[in-house]
Amino acid sequence: MTGWESFIYFASAALVLWLCGALAAWKDRYRTAIAMTAGGLLVYAVFIVLFWAGLQRPPMRTLGETRLWYSFFMAVSGLLVYARWRYRWILFYSAVLAAVFISMNIFMPEIHDRTLMPALQSSWFVPHVTVYMFSYSLVGCSAILAVAGLAGNTGKYLETTDRLMYIGTAFLTFGMLSGAIWAKSAWGLYWSWDPKETWAAVTWFFCLAYIHLRLYGGSRYRMAYILVLAVFAGLQMCWYGVNWLPSAQESMHVY
């Protein structure tokens, strides 16, 4: 049975492959970069499947389990961006970002029990969490590009951030609305201004501001990049930052 005690082996192997992929990408070895990164993803996916089977429930309940999905989707998003736009440095940054969240799971272990409370036993559970985590990773890639654009004082990454942010916003919207439908069936209301819901709304409105700025804001690329970073910050707040707020005590999203 595969549990958290095996995570370090799978994660290390995946990380080594991702970093080899990043190195190959830097040296313009496209096929090697794709193969290495995909190999790392396969290793990581095997852990998730075995972990899921061992837990006998979807590994999506605790913060540590969502970090697992985030680092997985971060590598997926980095790979997709590299395969489509061939930024030779993107795989390095996506691997580093994934490594940060893997390290958190290794060095800040939490107690993970196998129980799943009745409210989480819903058909919305898996799509709601995975879609959110995928959108987080897309925004994470956009944030890397935004930092590169701001540091280099160039608007050349905007075409890519536009595509990532549109897809990210679509997934974020689906995550938020699936959460609203689930909340209606679990708690009676689509929206109740719970702290987690409120921060989801903040993040979503930052996304809308980005899209409207890109539609009507002309060539103000610095402001567009800053909005991408605001979306990224909003997501971190929504994901785990909200737990540190006084209002978290009253949140229905504390499990």
Next chain:
Amino acid sequence: MAEFGIYVFWAGYFLLSMVCQLVAGDFPHGFFVFPANAAVMLLWMAVLWVLFREKRNSWLVSTLLSRKSTFVLLGVFTAACIIQGLSSEKYTVSWWFVAAVFGLLSHLYLVILRGMSGKRPFRLRFFLNHAGVFLAIAAGFFGSQDTEEWRTVASIGEPAREAVDADGRVIALDYDIRLTGFYIDSYAGGVPRSYEAAITVDENKDFLLRVNHPHRLSWQDDLYLSGVGNFDGNVTGKENCILQIVRQPWKYVEFTGILMLLSGCLLLFLQGPAGRSAESGKAMHERSAAAGSGRK
């Protein structure tokens, strides 16, 4: 100068809402129960429609429809949400929060009218996204005072005829609710994996109630299994359960908005960046490449 006027207009609007908050306290939301809320909503939509049709070039309509207003309202509403997100207090009934939602809805409605006016080609993605957001927010905003939540404890053999609302007031239920059975599936160690309550309503409707699976009592009322009480891990036949009754007549409007927005976000995913967003990004990329920005 025109831009300055737009900022002055919105600054005055939000300043007025803050003065109201200071003078009168929270927004008098208790007044907006059906039919007053529906009447105000229809009247407001009609006034904006007439203004759009007859006074489209007026300063007021131009201001409400301007792109600057889009950014001001998105910014103000996001700021209002951040304040709410950081605080344990409920600010959603304060004048400034209500003003932010009302301003956003007014702008959104006029933008939809303009987007759907005969002079422009029909854009499905624009319509689904904007009208979806409008319906979802408007239903939550105008329908909030028609929404009621009551809780009651049902024990085997003792019918529940009263419930308590969020303010602790006891009300008589429209239904006679009986718990006839209670089934618990537990993990090793006693933590409940799932539980079901066998319920009889008005002596003639029997059903099993589970978490995440509410039962429809009427077109506006739903019954929820909210929690299990008096349970120590052993089934003794003396358990009780906490039931929740939610009355939300505007849920159909809200759900329609959510479905439209879901369809709109599917198109957002399939079609990607549109209009000037894609053009300007591409043009900027080409300019950078032409300037010899080198390798990626």
